Amino acid sequence: MKSSRLLTPLAIAVSAVVASFANAETSTQPLYTIEVTAPIPLGSGVFSQPVPSIQASPTSDGGDLLRAINGVSGSRMGGRGIDPVIRGQSQNQLNVILDGAFLYGGCPNRMDPPTTYASPATFDRVTLIKGNRDVIYGPGGSGGTVLFERVRPVFFADKQTRGEISAAYTGNSDTTQLAADLAAGTEEGYVRFIAGHTGAGNYKDGSSRTIRSSFESESYALLAGLKVADSTWLEASVEQANEKDVLFPGAGMDSPYSDSTTYRLKLDHVTQGGVIERVRAEIYRAEVDHLMDNFSLRNQTAPMAMRAPTNSDTSGARLLFDSHLSSTDIQWGLDYQKNNRNASAIIGKGPMKGRVTGIQWPDVNLEQTGLFAQLTHVLTERDLLQAGARYDHVSAKAGRANETFTGGMLNGQTPNDLFGANAKNRSSENNLSGFLSWIHKLDEQYRVETTVSRSVRTSDATERYIAMGNWRGNPSLDPEKHHQLELVLASETSDLSWSLAGYYNRVDDYILRKNNRYSNITAEIYGAEADLVWQMTPNLQFSNGIAWVRGKNRDDNSNLSQIPPLTATLGLTYQQDALTAGLDWLIAAKQDKVCLAGTSCGGQDSRKTSGYDVVNAHLAYQLNPAFTLSAGVNNLLDKTYANHLNREDVFGNNTQVNEPGRSGWVKLTTRF
Template sequence: MQPKYSSLALAIMSAIAGQVMAEEVLEVSKPLPVSSVEVTADTELLQASPSSDGGDLLRAVNGVSGSRMGGRGIDPVIRGQKQNQLNIVLDGAYLYGGCPNRMDPPTTYTAAESYDRVTVIKGNRSVIYGPGGTGGTVLFERERPGLDADKPYRGQVSAAYSSNSETTNLSADLAAGSDSGYLRFVTESADADNYDDGNGDDVRTSYETKSNALMVGAKVADTTWLEASYEQVNEEDVLFPGAGMDSPYSDAETLRLKLDHASDHPLFQRVRAELYRSDINHLMDNYSLRAAPVMMGMPMQMAAPTSSDTLGGRILIESWLGGHQIQWGVDHQDNTRDGSRLRVNMDGSTTEVGVLWPDVNIRQTGLFGEVKRWTGQGNLITAGMRYDYVQVDTKRLADNETIDENNLSGFVTWTQRLNGQYRMESTISRSVRTADATERYISGSGGWSGNPALDPEKHHQLELVLLSEQADLSWSLAGYYNRVDDYINRTAGLNETGTSYENIDAALMGIDFDLAWQLTPTLQLRNGVSWVKGRNLDDNTDLSQIPPLTATLALDYRRDALRAGVEWEVAAQQGDVCLAADCDGLDVRKTPGYGVVNLNAGYDFNPSVSVGAGINNLFDKAYAYHLNREDALGNTAQVNEPGRTAWLRLTARF
């Protein structure tokens, strides 16, 4: 961090504090009940400092970790589950990234400023958000602007700067219309250089990204809305120190169409029909943004263009029947992934030398229903079930054979009010996830190969949650045990011909604890603790890539227009590992623990203008998350997090 930016931040904070000293104390709202299993928050309130992408933003939620490969592309992990074990839904649409090595997980295409709200549902507690989701569901959502004749427009413009990587973020959210229709445009751009880690070493993490979303809605009847949107996200020159290649570009386009109708009929109180199409084109190579490796005096230039196209939708109906609230419907996903490995010749032409994804098509059609029944005295029973028919085929393999699956998932949750303070939730669930295109058919260099014979994962989970809700103190403690039949495990491949996938029996167990305590009218204490352990039941070893015990302790201050906070993030050493040499696992080492302190402050000059500033990693700690990444050659690497970073954000609303 350069001293001039630290001095600027301190000067702003000092001036703000001096102005507020003379103001009266304004009591802030009491803490809302906290939950260890479901978190919903406005995106701008979830994390004070600017986020590089949606995965970075999600790491602010207790119990959500993430693996880093570069400056962007943080791949979230919930309760030890990752990748397609999580359902990531972007305003109703599913995006499956274009990189087999997950340079671009779905959260890469979520500019944090362009969504109004994010919801994290841990575990399997609903069946209405699509197949799978064995580890949880993340919903990035946008809302209607809520305009009327009194105020037919609204807007927000924001600019942010982070010192370490010299990152600039610019965003705007503009809307115009009335209570019968609207037009909304959201844009965001970011330009980042490499950052320095806590050792002062330069980490290759620069990137450029731009996103634009245009939304239009019309009230076509008294209780019926028709809405459409077009969204485009473009990434350029993204560097990845945790991979053998970088990404010159990665582009995503998403179209959405929604119909929302309400009626007085008890069987069709609300009907929502949603369609979407997402197309992703991704390129990674080893020469345009870095020096290509040399063999026998000749540069070995390689490129890998890929595509991932998804078409889908759902019909969701809400009904009341005999005192039961019911949600039921049908959904469909159709994803096609194709990718090749190319050798760049001396004359600039290319020769295909291998296939990454052989034009894999996975179709999933689901029927689902979920019912709620209140039994009196604050007690609630919720139950759901879904059936998914899965078909998989590929067009670029000579021995193409269609794979069919019939998957059944469901859950039952009993919520019991023990007294005025305590509430207990018990959930028993089964969730099934089919293997994805990479796990089935990847064919990379270094012996990385898929396994078409994989059976789907079958998760059977028991979860108990105790919640305490008082006027000034709320907390939630969740414990879970997840027995997984046919867990899809990626091996390092040192004992075989290369890294691949196999079905094993496994178990995941852990706890999540969250607390909010209003100490005074102006001070609130927050605490979060998360722990998960994974075991391979076939050979009684640890599962790879399981986050360590983590904890967060934060103190937030609010007095009139001034807000400030200090946060301490702690991770224990992760010694429960599966190393390649020991049990053919993907862990790169036993990762040491760390503690990081973050500061933030903000001031609302008036309802229209506000400023925020802070310092992340105050003591310039050198550390990395335990979750490492593997490149196409099977090499593993942990990428260090940024060192001390000062940031400043200005926001104007009208």
Template sequence: MNRQILSLAVAAVVSDVALAEVDTDHSMVIEINRGLPYLETAVRERTTGVKAAPVADGGELLQSLTGVSAVRMGGRALDPVIRGQSQTQLNILLDGGYIHGGCPNRMDPPTAYTSVDSYDRVTVIKGNRTVVYGGGGSGGTVLFERDWLMIDEKGYNAELAGSYRANGEQWELGADLMLGGDQGYLRFIAHEGESENYKDGDGNEVNSKYDSQSNALLAGIRLGANTTLQASFEKADEEDVLFPGAAMDSPYADAENTRIKLEHQFTRSSLRQLRVEAYQSDVVHLMENAMMTSPSSSDTEGMRIVVDAHAADIDWTFGADLQNNDRTAVAYSTSSGMAAFSQWPGVEIDQTGFFVEGEKALNQNNVLKAGMRYDRVEASASRASETFGGSTPLSRYTHFYGVTETASDENNLGGFATWTHRLNPQYTLETTLSRSVRTADATERYIAKAPMMGAKWIGNPQLEPEKHHQLELVLATQREQLNGSLSVWYNRVDDYILRYRSAGNDLYRNVEATLYGIEAEISYQLSPVWTLGSALVWMEGENSDTDQPLSRISPLELTTSLDYQRAQWKAGVEWKLVAGQNSVCLSSDPECGGQDVRKTPGYGLVNLHTEYQASSGLIVALGVDNLFDRAYSLHESRDYLLDPDPVQVREPGQNIWLRLSGRF
């Protein structure tokens, strides 16, 4: 797939640094991932650390970006972590719509339902820098996007790709078929992937097998010179997925996504553009082990109306969005077939939001951008009073929290202000001050996992929403040979939702918390064909009520890369050093009762890749990840529950890979 089938627009760090006179054509386009996707950045600096090898899903791709980590529980479905925040602290949209997974234990985060090759662009916005894409988003926003197709004069395009990773015998096949012209198009995307168990750096087999398929049908029609209508239907199926970090596996997880988009360009008023988007995402999921089987469902529907305008010399974006999510999950005893407990007892969360955002160039050296957002949230659990396994979810909420009412409502107000100042032609300074409010999700509010024997996992229906107050300072530079940025951020959180362990049970409460960190990136053009890059990420997280560390905070990481590009050849080497994480809140420590598995040792990795692009459009790429077969785990990853020692799910050892792609 020789075209720009995937762009990773990293609006992290200083993505909005674009003064009125800056020509966006100066943005660097950086080829990554064996020439198939491209990295497109408005920051105008080389971003290091992007994975060159094939990836199983969007989570694995994001995990390789600077400042983005992940929680691994199995062979796929990595759950992204940005600046120490994850799950619903991140707004993740697939082609304009939300999808909430069907597993209370996060076997299927939204990125699990992304076939990377099927999207034209992925945008990552770190921190709270916009109010357009939903409430919350304190950790960041990730947009998997598809564009209106630009098809060759012949009226059709066909793109094929295939990859193979030796460790785990993992293979992926993809096809993207397009037909149409200026007035409309049809597009069919198919993807299939399969993997056996991989081995870690010590040669131990990790239960990571999976079988994945997805198909998407997209259509677009031009209703007039300035109006387009697009619709899509996508079905993703996961089968026989193994999760050593969950003590349960997933025989199936199926998602169906429907999207409709209407866009109209105005030509004779202060209005510039109208966008109306509607979506529906339905997920059915099953997890099981020898003792339990638990079917679940998660249905999400919503819409967004967005208007772009220009008035009073300000570029405006304003609109409204709606989102409704219904979830149900019941666990049954395998031996008796009787209901044992309900993880999600008929949970419904409705959100209605209104937002406005404006950007004004004060002069040639200063730009001010600000936005505000109001969200109304209503949550309830319609089956909380039903009996499952001899008791009701409500009785468990009452026992642990004294709660007698499961319904709640919130009125949340957030916003941001960004000042961008050009110090001189080489340096730009940006300051962002923001407040974002993140409501508790279905699991934090209502999970009622209560087996007859063993630990209980009980949500708190009356949790207060998190209020994140963030300050970020960014210094960016752009020169002929040198590009770089330094970002310093601080996040004070009121009513941080903390999952903690008490007397062996997992519970939730609100605490005060603080997160802060530094991200630095630099790229230097050594010669016309050689580029040296480096990125450093450091962060801390603290429970301010107890002065104890927050769980799953990424350790210090330094990534250095050397890339070669000449004519049809590309090659590169990446060296990643990750420090040990000793600042932990262990689940086994009764004084802390956090989610950390252990103090994680540091590690170093070397990855190699090369690529050749033939004149026919065929691209051949190959490489080796973890060249020296190091044994390591990501600090954020889940406990390998099949291991008697407290060890996170291990990462793959040495992995030789090959990828072929082409356009016809």
């Protein structure tokens, strides 16, 4: 992968922006029509905001951005690749959808979770649906659904081009970021080009220790839309996101490259009367190629030089219908996705070079076909009922499960030999999910919400089929069944809004990773969240978020590992004319409810984590209608700390990676 892939089109984009200033008036109109809501649609469990309003400071990837939302945490392995955790659930317990497409990373150890390929500067809006309260975005999603969305641009007769360009610099890691978003069109169609580049060095923690965290990333997308009829739009896009020389202090390997290409085609048709009011059809394909090794980007310290080339290719489609009957809105349809994953561990140097010592993904095909329906029904002027149900047929197949290892300690064996009695090259499931929500308005200020749900998550390619030394999958795993109850009390007035939410999740056949083996257990996850936004004066706003979650193994009463601690965030924002200033204070309690690696519990927690608090400050000033200058300091007091969450690498190591120390940043954004 070469940086020139992006720098040439990005340079063209920058030149176009600069040239446009000579002939075009600046405009305060936004590039896209995005409805700005309150910071949190309080009590609904749904957060939906334009990307710039979520976090002031530059972010390394989509997972880093999500951590700014109450109830969301993330595990760090390096400078990017933050893997989000929502209400104590992670990985495939979350549905992450990038502009309509599912994308599954290429690393079995999740160096590249799907959010890695979501560069925040290239998306318009992020929507987070906590828990299971929706069935139209695919199977599973017991922890929540994250939508990185792009909005169709709107043009006017007197202005048929729009653009935005930004440049940012962060001092601690010597990180430079450049992004451009250009669009041209009319009411009949449009073309949009988006590009971004980030180059980051190693950062230092609060004790001035250098953390191996450098990386280079680039992304660009070309989108086109055509109004083929008065009420019909056809849209197509191609997007590429590439990473180069990504260092991971929290893993035994680094990533020389990780590249993805995503193709999308969408049809949106509004009917003229009838039972069906709107039809949306979407198809996509996402291809990921990834390489990790332990020698090309570091001085080899492992006993053997290893490399692991992998690929993860996902194809999918969705057909969604909107209907309205009397006082009921209905969304119904079907969806399909197929993911193929292939990965091998190969000796990288010496006389045994090229020998296969492990097969992380033995040509795994995982197919899911779903039928769903969801309705919203107005019972009375104070009562709203929402309900949904879906059926999913799942099939899994491993094409290389009988392939023989040619080197290392497993020489002469096959993945099925490692699986033993659990060996199964093919399997299928029929899963039923659904939810029921009742929203009751007590009066003009208060409302209560109750949601009960069942969601079913099938085991992924790693849990089923990984065959790496001591890390072994279980092809006979049953799917997880999550049964959740959530209660909410919310209040909204003109200057004060708050919500309190409590939830309980009983999980049958929870897929537990214990001592690098997978089995089904009975578990429970429960917690509470509080959100508050108070407009203290016309210029001063106070916000507060609190999140607490616990996870228990009901079979032996041990703690589930990788559960975030109690956290609280307090924010103070001042706005006066063109000036905005803010102060955020993040507080995390100690986490001693752990399941430590290397003990009889056999979890992934590396240690008990002390509590910490961090202060971030930011400032923005709109110089004129076209330019905004912003700056700030993260970790203002230069604290040394690490988030409790970590990941276990292919060698069985658990490492907490410290967060950056004091980091000053500056960003210039221009819009035309």
